Amino acid sequence: MDFSKKIINWYKKNYRKLPWRKTKNPYYILVSEFMLQQTKVSQSIKYYSNFIKKFPNINKLARAKEKDVLKEWEGLGYYSRAINLHSFSKKLKNNIFPKKYKELIKYKGIGPYTGAAIASICFNEVIPAIDGNALRVFSRYLGIFNDITSTKTKNTFRIIILKMMNSESPGLFNQAIMDIGSILCTPKKTKCLLCPVKDSCFSIKNGTVDKLPIKRRIKSIKHRFFYYIFICDSDKNIYLNKRSKKDIWKGLYDFPLIESKNKLTIHEIIEKICKKFRLIVSNIMIIFKIKHKLTHQILFIQFLNCEILQNLKKKIFFDNFFLIQHNKIGEFPFPRPIILFLKHEKMI
Template sequence: MPQTDWLFFRTALLDWYEPERRPMPWKGEPDPYRVWLSEIILQQTRVAQGLPYFERFVAAYPTVTDLAGADDDAVLKLWEGLGYYSRARNLLRAARTVANDLDGHFPDTYTGLKALPGVGPYTAAAIASFAFGRQVAVLDGNVYRVIARFAGDEAPTDGSSGRKHFQQAVDQAMGDTHAADFNQAIMDFGALVCTPRNAACPSCPLAKQCKARAKGTVYDLPVKKKSITKRSRYFHYLVIKDTKGSFLLQQRTTKDIWQSLYEFPLIEADTTDLRLRQLMESEAWPTWLEPNRITEGKRSLVYRQQLSHQTILAVFHQIEWRAPTKLPDRFVRIDRAAHSAYALPRVINRYLEDGTLTLDL
């Protein structure tokens, strides 16, 4: 492969860069708490979606100490709708580490930052460069794409060897340029010009030396060698209403999707094509929910939620329950309006917002 002219690359990139092209409230922000918070929120999240969450978090928890002292359920509720809830749990763990173990001060080095819960190589590099002026190049999806296309690099981006290969490439591309400016420039460039689809190649300042454009392989790069295996899961939620008009929620404790969120009692099956009577006869039916104490109600339409590696197909069974006074420990009783205090999976919120779409059994 012909040698890549990284001097041309960084010169043209920085000539193109203007912070106002992509204004965001954390740009140029020296506060490591806000930089860290923005980067955690934007992991696997578009800026347009993440910005309102950032603003709400800063308003509710202005400092890392405020966040460290927050109630877990309140933080999960504020995070509701962003998905990937492990990020929210790690957010709290990292905040408490900084507040309690580090006297409220974030580590100011790449290595120290990477030791925090939920902070990987990219996030550590971003915080180190933006908040502390460390000379570390970031490597995220935008950067992979820009580097691979400009260099015509067909090396797979996934896996540790791919990350190491492209980290070396972006380090060369950055050279001795101020890291914070270079990092923001290349990420903005990938978001605004060198986009996954409909890239602005005709007006691209890097076009004359872009190897992918010369070869006609712009949309073939970057390369991933692994394909994601997706599966479908079939959830039957029991919307149990007792004689006092209250509903039951339980906290999801398993190390699975939506850990620590609340949900209706759940039976997972191999299909959504099951009626309540069939569920009662299954081994998964909860032993505390005696069939002779319930009255069948309605069954919802099928609700769908697409996650990165799985598709959730959910049906809601509405049940009237002549309940005993004592519940299993993991349950809470709420009225319909009180569900807004609990963090729920999106598929349940959709059902609650659209609860009229029910079918008689």
């Protein structure tokens, strides 16, 4: 029995029972694949179900406001995924979903893996979906010691795997590799004895399971210091801003922000508030702190309650900020650290 038949037979008996596995609807698969980029399956399940309930089809998503789409994504992270997913829905002509890999990857946010997963699972196109799981499985199985993060290596894998694929059930083949990588051929504590292709695995025969795959050195961790200025007027209306820069949390909302590469003293924060926002601060107090870890960044965040001498209603002190009623704050999508702050202050 060849490789593809063995793994598909294993998959049919051992596959993970995930909500998006119950359908071949390309929209549902698209949503799941966008969510699974950079996010664990266990975390994605709840978000997936709620998102599909809110936006049950591509039409409903296309008609939605970006703010509402991001609100459903709130807490899942990597918000550019939600923006790209929303953009995809609006760009479809006559609501015709692309069926071919080459058509799918023309859209922002749909890379080689996501495009191949949708094309193979939904439309039976014979094309390998190569993610981290697949690279780990095949580097161990075939004994490939090249750097799996390089484009050249990924292209080599694509050629090799294509020859190994089951042409009748490419979607099942790709999903089987996903699950073998997630359940058996894991980064650590592998379950090699349960693997359906253990008898022909290079790494099991040669004792190289723990040595593969080969990855280039991870980028250094960047530290950033965020100081959020919580300001409200006499009627308890709160100043908000929509993040527009191409950075983390683009499209989400936050408070006036002082950002620094280094930790600041209270005196330095006051100076920067005066300079950046042209405000005269009479008093400032730290009301909440949090350390937020991202893939290659650590954010040290403080929330500061400021007493301002100016009458804010008579002065527009910074661009792009607007006032909202305090009881409307739950309608806006925020980064997770701000959600935690708002919960701490019992505002949501």
